[in-house]
Amino acid sequence: MELAGKSLFIANRGEIAVRVNRAAKALGLKVIQGHSQADTEMLAVKLADETVDLGPPAATKSYLDVEKVVAAARDAGADAVHPGYGFLSENARFANAVEAAGMIFVGPSGDTIARMGDKVAAREAAIAAGVPVAPGSKGIVASIDEARSVTREIGYPVMIKASAGGGGRGIRIAENDADLARLIPQAQTEAAAAFGDGSLYLERMVTDARHVEVQIMGDGTRAVHLFERECSLQRRRQKVWEEAPSAVLSDAARAHVCAASIRLAEAVGYRGAGTLEFLYEPARDAFYFMEMNTRIQVEHPVTEMITGVDLVQEMIRIAFGAPLSLDQSALRINGHSIEVRVNAEDPSNNFMPFPGVVGAIQVPDDVRFDTMLYEGYAVPPFYDSLLGKLIVHGADRADALEKLRAALGDMKLEGLKTTLPLFRALANEPKVIAGEANTAFLESWLETAEIEAA
Amino acid sequence: MSKQILSPLPGTFYRKPSPDEPPFVADGGPVAVGDTIGLVEVMKTFHEVKAEISGTNARFAVENEEPVMAGALLVELD
Known part of the structure; x- marks a missing residue:
């Protein structure tokens, strides 16, 4: 595959534009960078061969405007468009519009994006491919007797959910048959009053849940997995710390979930980089499929560090028509990697955002820091707060933690308040060191933790 | 002598709680101490801008969804 002379828009x-730029340059591609009027000074603009103004600072008027972005790429003569993560990366209409304009979309087809973006369709595709999903009732549960027959199959505790509900509203938790008999009529009455529909269904609660996700890469016919990441440390459903491999999986559990993920990827003819997200329940050694992300993810570097594969280069090569260059039998886990997300937020003041001007930057030599920062850069206030990702690699998890503590001690980003102090505290927290933190850990820990001022 | 309310943060200024609702403060309307006069979105989080002064005949210097710098004039009052 000869890519030299081709161009990528x-x-x-932010940092992902820089990451994609470096991958594209390494492949010999010309880089055309789209940017809003608030981003004329960003690092990815300075590194690009050409730049195109996409419009005003508000993302809805620039990075999220499908017609504007497609026209900008087409008018610049781009051969392909890389969407990064967030913004239009999982927008099926955008993927289709890029192709309709005669360009390559670096990612799966619009149809695959649409199918996997629909919760019900994605769950059905998962079940059809033999991917484990959270056990529950097949549909609506009409009576207490019917609910009991479901719980005899799936066990307790169960969540009683309103079909017409959403966002966690109206959920009740039953620990046993007596709870079920008491709560079902209550939930029916409440759902009927709140939503005009008293239909209920049951889903088993996952206790001590860990967030485990499998990286896959496919070329439309064949797919491989690149093992799992664990991202259980989350605040407000935002991941802050990611690792590969997971601290809790046995080899058998890993083989099981990775094989299931490949089945789903191949069943949908997946093209490009994708991630299947699961909850893992250690006590039952069970996985439950949550969703599939049809793009490169923020935390992809930890996978790159343990496998030696450049995921962004591979997804670009595949988009330009090359077959998958990876062989499953040649992929191995080498050591352990940890990534922490350095955000422009003050953890000692309820994570208040802190856009500002970057002073001196000091990054230790033996770490990877994927970042948008340079000295003197003014971080704009219009977008998310991710400044960069500090990534370490060690011979094993204990070694990676040691390297992380050392790196956090040496790292300086002057002029900004960042989440670095949060990670200095977390890297010394016994539960984190022991690999015992579940998805609920960070928020409860933050209620009492003392974090030094940034 | 007119009175001014400045933006406490840099970001995107919103005059309405959501696109389908009326503005927090109508053009030419009154403002009391403690009233929310708008929102500033900074890095995807929203902060209410509360009036520390009162006045009448509100004249906005910034349109809905316009970018603002910290310290930028948002509204003048009599």
């Missing part, structure tokens, strides 16, 4: 900003 980057429809994103």
